[in-house]
Amino acid sequence: MEKGNKRKLFDVSFYFAGMILFYHLFRFVYFGSIRLAARWNRKAALWAEGRNQWKEKLQQQWKMKPGEQSVWMHCASLGEFEQGRPLLETIKKQYPDCKILLTFFSPSGYEIRKDYKGADLIMYLPEDGPGNATAFLNIVQPSLAVFVKYEFWHYYLAELKKRNTATILVSGIFRNTQPFFQWWGGFYKNMLFQFSHLFVQNEASARLLASINIHNNVSVCGDTRFDRVLELAEHWQPVAAVQAFIHTNKKLLVAGSTWQEDEALIAQWFHKHQKDWQLLIAPHEVDEAHIQQLEQLFSNSVRFTQLRPDQAMPANCNCIIIDSIGHLSKLYKYGTICYVGGGFTKDGIHNTLEAAVYNKAVITGPNIRKYREAVEMKKTDGLFTISSYNELENLVHKIDLEEAGQKAGAYVQKNAGATAAIMNYIQEKRLFTNA
Known part of the structure; x- marks a missing residue:
């Protein structure tokens, strides 16, 4: 028995020695790759420069x-x-x-x-x-x-x-x-x-x-995120430029953290329904090239940073493109319904709680399996997933938006x-x- 225990101890020690060696190799390759990529990749450069000295x-x-x-x-x-x-x-x-x-x-x-x-x-x-x-x-x-x-x-x-x-x-x-x-x-x-x-x-x-x-x-x-979104909702402040944009006789779709797959679907749907709907879209990436792509998708749009509270909204404007960060958690409150992007990407959706806390029904793409809150909210009929334009078209006009929104909000309150x-x-x- 004693010999067996010694052999077992040796095996464990050998295993951990091997894993430590592997971990050192991993660190060398992983961190070295980032520093190498820093020569041409801005994000990698920030990563490397931020750790210097x-x-x-x-x-x-x-x-x-x-x-x-x-x-x-x-x-x-x-x-x-x-x-x-x-x-x-x-x-x-x-x-x-x-x-x-x-x-x-x-x-x-x-x-x-x-x-x-x-x-x-x-x-x-x-x-x-x-x-x-x-x-x-x-x-x-x-x-x-x-x-x-x-x-x-x-x-x-x-x-x-x-x-x-x-x-x-x-x-x-x-x-x-x-x-x-x-x-x-x-x-x-x-x-x-x-x-x-x-x-x-x-x-x-x-x-x-x-x-x-x-x-x-x-x-x-x-999840402490429930506490965070409730705190944000409690201290919500109006955004004057957005309030000036909203028409009382139209509904508003707020689409947040969107990727190109999301934006293509939304554009197809919105062009058909812009007589009755307005759009506020906050893309995941706010670089100039992407903002220009959105301006081509949504021709009657204006950039958020170009709006001034003391100036009239441009004529025929039916879409605001959020071209800076830090506003989205406030903006979901204005939506009749909210779309949260990322559901067509490998990593999955962004934060659905930021919309749900305002008692808003939430739509996402299909990839929600890694996100407990989205899976559970879907079971309450406060969140809905789509995989195609036809599903988006049918969903928005089929569900009771107010009832679904109340269910989403109740889910957030329950999990604080x-x-x-x-x-x-x-x-x-x-x-x-x-x-």
Whole structure:
């Protein structure tokens, strides 16, 4: 038996040594590829430039006083930030003396939220590695580390565990196709064991974690995005230029985060029904080339940035193209019905909750399977998926828009409360007793 145990221990050690070697190779290829692409790709260049001399910059900008406490929150990109934001702002409100560091992996998050006022410092997360993780945590000295939804970095998590730093995952969601749940996935599973607590969105995720013997530190508390959209709705402010655009005798389709596949369908439908409908469209990409394409699709349109509250709306204008970011969550409120884009892409739809919170029926493309809230909202008849123009045509004129909107809004209200559950954990564990 003793010989067998030694052999088993050797096999496990050999496995992890092999996976560490593979992980080093992965890091070399992955991070190296991004830096290589930075020569011609703007997004990759931002990723690389934002990490240059990170240690020196962090040492200059982040000073911890004796007895001071801090929270480090990491988000992959903008969507994860919106999930983590309610928790971040609640922590800051209840513990105003606690310092907050916010990191992003992707330029899509950092470049848009680098001026966010709710954190003491915002930066790119340095590349994962033993030296970087140690140096980063030596400077930051977090009392609490928060990872939002996903992005699991081996060396950061291992170093946090080594220091006994409270580390939580919020709004986590797991699928059985992920490496954690495969027979060969021990290395990845080990990352999950580094967390102090995992707050997951649904029971299915909790069952998957239990299947790999992670259950005593798991709580099902839902998605913090519900809390975020409710907060946005509560503090909604009118947009004067849009209000001047709306005709009382016409309905309004608000289409948000659209891709070209969405826009082609919407254009075909809108050209047929513009006598009775107006359109407000906010594309996922707002670069000049794409805005010009939309202007060709919708000839009687005006750009949002060209509107002035003190000027009359251009004659015959029946479409506003939103050509800047940061407005969409307000604009859904004006819709008679809302279309959320991305459902014809591989990655799937964007945030349907931002529309549903205003009691609006939601239409999307067919790819919603990765998005729990969309799947569940569809079951309530508050959200509808389409795969073709004919389905869009039939749907808009068949459903009771007001009733469907009420069902969508009720779904959002029912699923709020994740932020409060996480804050209860933080308070029970007395993570900021000196804050």
